Amino acid sequence: MQTVILIIISLLIIPVLAAFIKKVKALLTGKQGPPLLIKYYTLVKLFAKGSVYSTSTTFIFRFMPVVALAAPLMALLFLPLAGAPALLSFAGDAILIFYLLGLARFFTVCAALDTASPFEGMGASREAFFSVLSEATLFMVLVLFYRINGSLSFSSYFQGNNPINLWSAEGTLLLLVVAALFMVLLAENARVPVDDPATHLELTMIHEVMILDHSGPDLALIELGAWTKLYFYAAFIANIMTPIYPGKPWATALVFLLIIVFIYFAVGLVESITARSKMNLVPKFILTSFSFAFFATILTMELTR
Amino acid sequence: MDKLLPVANGCMLPRKEIPVLDFTLFRDELLAFAENGGYIVQFFAFTENTRLKALAVLRKDTNLYAVSCLLPDEYQALTAENSKFHLFEREIAEQYGVRPLNHPWLKPVRYHANQRGCQDIFGNDYKEDIPGNYDYFRVEGEQIHEVGVGPVHAGIIEPGHFRFQCIGEIVLHLEIQLGYQHRGVEKLLTSFPFKRLPIVVEGIAGDTAMANSISYAQAVEALSLCHDADTTARTLRTAALELERLACHVGDLGALSGDVAFNPPAAYYGRLRGEFLNLLVILSGNRFGRGLIRPGGVTMPLDEKNAALIVAKIQEVRPEIIQVADLLFTAHTVLSRFEACGRVDRDTAIALGLVGVAGRASGINYDARVDFPTEKSGDFAPCKHIRQKGGVYSRAWVRYEEILHSLDQVEKLVSAANLGKTITPNPVENLVPDAFVVTLNEAWRGELSHCVLTDAEGRIARYKIKDPSFHNWTGLAMALRNEQISDFPLNNKSFNLSYCGFDL
Numbered sequence: 001m002q003t004v005i006l007i008i009i010s011l012l013i014i015p016v017l018a019a020f021i022k023k024v025k026a027l028l029t030g031k032q033g034p035p036l037l038i039k040y041y042t043l044v045k046l047f048a049k050g051s052v053y054s055t056s057t058t059f060i061f062r063f064m065p066v067v068a069l070a071a072p073l074m075a076l077l078f079l080p081l082a083g084a085p086a087l088l089s090f091a092g093d094a095i096l097i098f099y100l101l102g103l104a105r106f107f108t109v110c111a112a113l114d115t116a117s118p119f120e121g122m123g124a125s126r127e128a129f130f131s132v133l134s135e136a137t138l139f140m141v142l143v144l145f146y147r148i149n150g151s152l153s154f155s156s157y158f159q160g161n162n163p164i165n166l167w168s169a170e171g172t173l174l175l176l177v178v179a180a181l182f183m184v185l186l187a188e189n190a191r192v193p194v195d196d197p198a199t200h201l202e203l204t205m206i207h208e209v210m211i212l213d214h215s216g217p218d219l220a221l222i223e224l225g226a227w228t229k230l231y232f233y234a235a236f237i238a239n240i241m242t243p244i245y246p247g248k249p250w251a252t253a254l255v256f257l258l259i260i261v262f263i264y265f266a267v268g269l270v271e272s273i274t275a276r277s278k279m280n281l282v283p284k285f286i287l288t289s290f291s292f293a294f295f296a297t298i299l300t301m302e303l304t305r
Numbered sequence: 306m307d308k309l310l311p312v313a314n315g316c317m318l319p320r321k322e323i324p325v326l327d328f329t330l331f332r333d334e335l336l337a338f339a340e341n342g343g344y345i346v347q348f349f350a351f352t353e354n355t356r357l358k359a360l361a362v363l364r365k366d367t368n369l370y371a372v373s374c375l376l377p378d379e380y381q382a383l384t385a386e387n388s389k390f391h392l393f394e395r396e397i398a399e400q401y402g403v404r405p406l407n408h409p410w411l412k413p414v415r416y417h418a419n420q421r422g423c424q425d426i427f428g429n430d431y432k433e434d435i436p437g438n439y440d441y442f443r444v445e446g447e448q449i450h451e452v453g454v455g456p457v458h459a460g461i462i463e464p465g466h467f468r469f470q471c472i473g474e475i476v477l478h479l480e481i482q483l484g485y486q487h488r489g490v491e492k493l494l495t496s497f498p499f500k501r502l503p504i505v506v507e508g509i510a511g512d513t514a515m516a517n518s519i520s521y522a523q524a525v526e527a528l529s530l531c532h533d534a535d536t537t538a539r540t541l542r543t544a545a546l547e548l549e550r551l552a553c554h555v556g557d558l559g560a561l562s563g564d565v566a567f568n569p570p571a572a573y574y575g576r577l578r579g580e581f582l583n584l585l586v587i588l589s590g591n592r593f594g595r596g597l598i599r600p601g602g603v604t605m606p607l608d609e610k611n612a613a614l615i616v617a618k619i620q621e622v623r624p625e626i627i628q629v630a631d632l633l634f635t636a637h638t639v640l641s642r643f644e645a646c647g648r649v650d651r652d653t654a655i656a657l658g659l660v661g662v663a664g665r666a667s668g669i670n671y672d673a674r675v676d677f678p679t680e681k682s683g684d685f686a687p688c689k690h691i692r693q694k695g696g697v698y699s700r701a702w703v704r705y706e707e708i709l710h711s712l713d714q715v716e717k718l719v720s721a722a723n724l725g726k727t728i729t730p731n732p733v734e735n736l737v738p739d740a741f742v743v744t745l746n747e748a749w750r751g752e753l754s755h756c757v758l759t760d761a762e763g764r765i766a767r768y769k770i771k772d773p774s775f776h777n778w779t780g781l782a783m784a785l786r787n788e789q790i791s792d793f794p795l796n797n798k799s800f801n802l803s804y805c806g807f808d809l
Contacts, residue, residue, distance in 0.1 A: 029572035118452040122790070193638065196566035200460040201794040203452070204564075212459075275567035275638035278646075279474060279791040 002249050006081040009257075010231060015039035017234075017264045018227040024268025039227070046220035054213055057114050064111035065214065065221035071104035072228040079235055080158045082256035083244050089155035094142055097154065098135065101188075101232075104225060105131055112210035119202045123209030126279070130194065130206065133286040134184045140293035141177055147300045148173075158239045167243045174240055176296040181240075182266070183289035185233040187282070189226065192271040194282050204279075234263045308334050309363065309370035314677040315744045317527040317737060320758060323360070323373050331359070331374035332383060338363055338370075339387045344658045344671075347743060347756045348393040350376055350401045351767040352421065357401060362743045362756060367676045369743070376401075382408035389658040392775055402426055412439045415484035415808055420492070442480050444470035449477070452790065456485045463804035471790055479785040479793070481778050486808040494768035499733050507595045509770060510806035515542075515549040516748030517770070518598035520755040523679060523744040525600035528736040528759060535728065538602035543681040544615075544718045545585065545594045547711040550749035552581035554704040554711075555626065557801050561701055562633055564795045565642040570633040573625070580622050587611050601730025612719050619716045626712070630705050643698035647784035647796035650695050659780045661751015661773045662707070663800055665690055666699035667780075673747035682747070685714050700799040738763040748773060750803060772806030 019039045026033025035041075053061065075097045080086040109128055112120035142152065149157055149164055157164045166174045187194045190207035202209050211222050238259040245251045277285060310324050326334065339345065346369070347362040359376040362369060376397075382405035383390040394405045395414045402419040404426050405411065411426075418431045425431075427439065443451070450471050456464035464485035470478040493505050506521040507514045519542055526533055534542070559574025582592040589597030589605055597603050607615075633639055649659070654667035664671055670690070674682035688710035692702040736759045743756040751773030760766035781800045785793060 025568060029568045031572055118450065119454075121450070122452065192566045199564075199566065199794075201564065202459055203454065203793050204791045271566070272568055273636075275562075275565040275636060275642055277638070278642060279789050281641070 002084040002253065003081060003087055006084060006253060007076070007087065010076065010081065010235070013257075014227045014231045015043065015224075017231065017260070020261070020264050021268040021271070024265055025272050028269070028272035039223075043220050043224065046223070047217050049216035051214070051216035051218045054115060056116050057111075057213070060107070061111045061114045061213070062218070064107045065218040065225075067107040068104050069221045069225035069228065071100045072225050072232055075100045075232050076228060076235070078154055079232060080155050080239065081235060082239075082242060082249070082253040083158060083163075084249060084253075085159060086155045089153050092152045094145075094152045094154055094157070098138055098142075101229065102131075102135070104229070108210055108222075111214075115213045117213065119205075119209050120212060122203075123206055126206045127210060130187060130282055130286060133283055133290070134187050137180055137184050137286065137290040137293050140290055140297060141180065144173075144177065144293060144297040144300060147297065163244065164240060165244065166241050170300070173296045173299055176292045178237055178240055180289040180292035180296075181233065181237050182263070183285065183292075185230070185237065185263075186267065186270065187286050187289075188233065189230040191267055193274050193277040194285060196276050204276075231260075234260050237263055309338070309372045312362070312369045312371045312743065314369060315523040315527050315679055315742065317530070318371070318741045320739045320741045323371050323741060325358070326372060326374045328374050328377055328380060331361075331372065332381065334372060335361055335363070335390075336383060336386055338365070339383075339389050341365075344660075345389050345393060346745065346752070346754050347769055347771055348390065348397070349756070349767075349769045350397045350403065351758060351769075352401075353766075357403065357421070359397065360756075360758075362754070364677075364745075369677065369745070371741070371743070376403055378402075379404045379406055381406050382411075384408050384410075388656050388779075391779065398426055410442075412482075413484065415487040417484075417487055417489070441468045441482075442470070442478055444472075444477050446472070448472050465804050467793070469785075469790055469793070474789045474791065476785045476788055476790050476793070479782045481782055483778070483804055483807050486805045488805075488809065490809040491768050491770060495765045503599050507593075509809065510772060510803045511593060512553055513549070513748045513750070513753065513772070513803065513806055515546045515594045515598065516746050516753045517755075518594075519546055519680065520744045520746050520753055520770075522598050522600045523746075524742050524755050524757045525733050525736070527742040527744075528740055528757060529600065529733050530737060534602040534730070537606070538728075538730075539680045540718050541588065541603045541605075541607055542598050544715050545588055545597055546680075546682075546746070546748075547715045547718070548581050548585050548588065549594060551708060551711050551715070552578050552585070553749040553801075554708045555581060557704055557798065558630070558633065558701060558708075560798050560801070561643075561697070561795065562639070564798050565639055567633070567636060567639050570629050573629045577622055577626060577629070580618060584615050584618055587614055599730050600733050602728060604729055607719070615719045616716055619712055619719075623709075623712050626708060634702070634705070640698070642792075642795065643701060644696065646697040646792055647788055647799065648694065648696045649780050649784045651693075653783055654695065654780065657779050657783065658776050659751075660776050661747070662700055662703050662749075663777045663780050664751060666693060666703045667695035668693040671752070673745045673752045677745045679744070679746055681718060684717075685710075697795055697799040736763045736765070750774060750801070750806075751777065770809060772803050772809075774802035774804075774807045777802050778807065 016036050019036050023033040077087045078093050078097050109124040112124040145157055145164055148170055149162055190197050195206040214222055238256050241259050242256045308324060308326060312318055343363050343365040346364050350357055350359045357376045358373055360373040362371050382394055384394050385407045394408055397403055398405055399413050400419055401421050402423040413427050452469040452471060454467040456466045466482040468480045469476050490509055494502060506517050509517045555574050556578035559571045563571035585594045586592055597605060649667045651668040654664055654669055659667060674685055675687045688707055690703050690706055692699045738759055738761050740759045745752055745754050753773055754771045756769040757765055758767040777800060784796050
């Protein structure tokens with residue numbers, strides 16, 4: 001029951017949180033910023049429009065928006081929220097979750113290539129390259145979790161006798177994981193310093209450029225998918241960071257949501273105080289997150305011996 | 306060199322005094338001049354009694370020279386031996402249907418039929434809307450890919466086509482094709498009545514309205530003899546030009562910051578740019594200074610109250626600009642983007658004849674305000690530059706130094722102005738017949754030059770405008786070589802060249 005309520009709350013606040021980053025950025029640069037409901041207005045606007053399809057595109061192009069939304073939503077259902085069990089789970093679902101996100105990416109890349117636009121091809125190439133590197137980090141994190149927790153399921157990561165939690169005995173190690181996952185969050189969700197979500201310059205884009213040809217409801221689905229993915233990563237990190245208050249699930253849930261808001265704030269803060277990296281430094285950035293996760297894994301060898 | 310006639314900036318000269326050389330001699334003279342550290346200010350063709358002539362205005366150090374020749378229908382291209390002539394020869398070929406033989410890259414500059422009504426040398430049918438019956442430079446190879454950007458862009462910018470030859474993320478070659486905004490300004494200026502010309506001139510390039518107006522006003526003042534602007538008018542015109550420079554440079558620093566996704570300076574400089582546009586409103590009643598400068602003076606006097614307002618505002622924004630620059634130029638993430646990015650070394654810059662901010666950033670210390678002073682710019686202390694390595698960082702830093710320099714100049718100009726006493730000029734009626742004048746001014750992008758030839762009746766026979774961008778677009782193409790394609794927008798912004806000033 002708690003999980004269902006939390007999922008509903010999550011779905012409702014996903015667009016608000018996406019707008020919250022914009023608000024943080026605006027306030028930090030001395031502007032007023034858009035209203036927090038701006039993304040809802042955007043969705044209404046986009047859904048009221050029609051979509052335009054280039055004659056060179058095939059069904060892949062039309063199919064992509066659905067996958068781009070469905071896959072992250074599905075992944076969200078496998079994620080336990082605030083210590084409550086996930087709606088769906090089975091042994092090994094951790095692998096499935098990351099491949100669900102990979103599926104969405106696969107279709108995004110295919111749809112980008114489908115348009116035959118030189119920009120979109122360039123964006124697809126960058127996305128494919130950088131996400132391979134992020135996956136290395138994610139799977140290294142899974143290796144670490146397996147060593148700590150002995151399972152490959154998200155539900156058992158954050159529940160039971162030996163939860164993966166910043167406030168537990170192995171918590172110090174998880175600081176490295178939190179840092180690594182935050183870097184992956186930035187890389188995977190087209191945030192500064194990897195990508196600039198606010199730019200209009202096609203040649204510098206990674207994620208945005210792949211959806212340049214999508215319009216109307218299609219674009220709305222893609223945007224919604226992107227915000228859900230960002231929320232997924234934020235919730236994943238928040239799960240690690242949230243202290244569990246036994247017998248007080250709603251206190252845990254509240255702290256969980258506050259931590260999520262804090263993570264979004266951190267994204268906005270990072271975007272306000274750093275410039276975007278040069279494109280050829282992005283792999284170094286992502287591989288730094290890998291080295292964090294790797295280092296943490298090596299340390300567990302000492303601790304769990 | 307003794308074949309060239311020394312001329313002065315903004316001084317009228319009878320046309321018959323300009324030496325007319327045999328073409329072979331003319332070619333040799335120009336090539337030797339360009340080879341020995343000289344630069345091309347103007348090089349264009351015109352018709353005189355149905356004969357086609359070419360006129361060149363050259364500069365070396367602080368001297369200006371003019372020379373002309375009879376232009377044959379076909380000739381050996383000068384560009385083949387010196388790249389400074391590259392676009393000038395293409396322009397002549399397009400405007401007058403003359404074929405430069407062995408020109409390494411003979412393509413239209415703007416896409417329009419030639420003015421003599423003769424056979425088009427490019428084989429274009431100008432009834433077709435789509436510009437481009439021409440090839441782009443291509444690199445062949447399995448891993449080579451071509452990216453075409455524009456002429457319609459995602460942002461609100463002017464139209465231009467950029468063709469990249471890339472290997473992966475690295476740009477091997479960039480070719481820039483403009484001309485999408487060709488309005489025929491030079492033709493309009495010879496066909497419209499005098500009363501309308503200042504308005505046409507202000508519209509050549511909206512962000513360079515002041516520099517173009519001043520160049521035009523100086524040319525007409527020289528050609529009409531009786532019209533001479535008084536000291537107050539000259540002071541106000543110089544102040545307007547510097548305010549235009551301030552607004553554009555401040556806006557550029559903000560945009561550079563925005564292009565690397567560093568938001569705070571982008572926001573602050575965006576607001577500060579507005580402050581300078583508002584100062585132009587105080588000066589002229591228009592945010593871009595339109596309507597202020599007319600041949601013979603200025604249309605609006607500046608009273609003491611408004612002068613005090615301008616000085617107070619300058620003093621208010623100076624510390625703000627310095628603080629934001631401190632934020633921008635000390636952020637290591639910004640520096641890692643700016644430094645060693647898009648370098649145009651000094652030799653390349655000299656070979657291309659870069660001018661203005663881009664030229665100074667590459668180590669060419671040429672500033673028309675210092676070398677060919679006009680109006681009140683002769684009173685300025687020259688602006689010193691410490692970073693001249695030719696990259697994005699240098700171009701940003703040169704802008705910053707010029708901002709501080711211009712702030713001081715405007716403050717001095719406005720407080721020293723003999724305010725309130727200036728005569729609103731009467732419209733010009735007629736010009737000296739058979740005369741020639743060339744004017745040079747330092748627009749915010751660099752050297753802007755207008756050249757006017759009058760006919761036997763005192764009408765304008767040929768009006769030639771050369772925007773600094775005419776020299777500098779090639780510099781951008783060179784800056785991009787072996788850079789990452791994702792750094793193109795940043796480089797483009799660091800040059801921030803004019804499309805409509807180029808397209809005319």
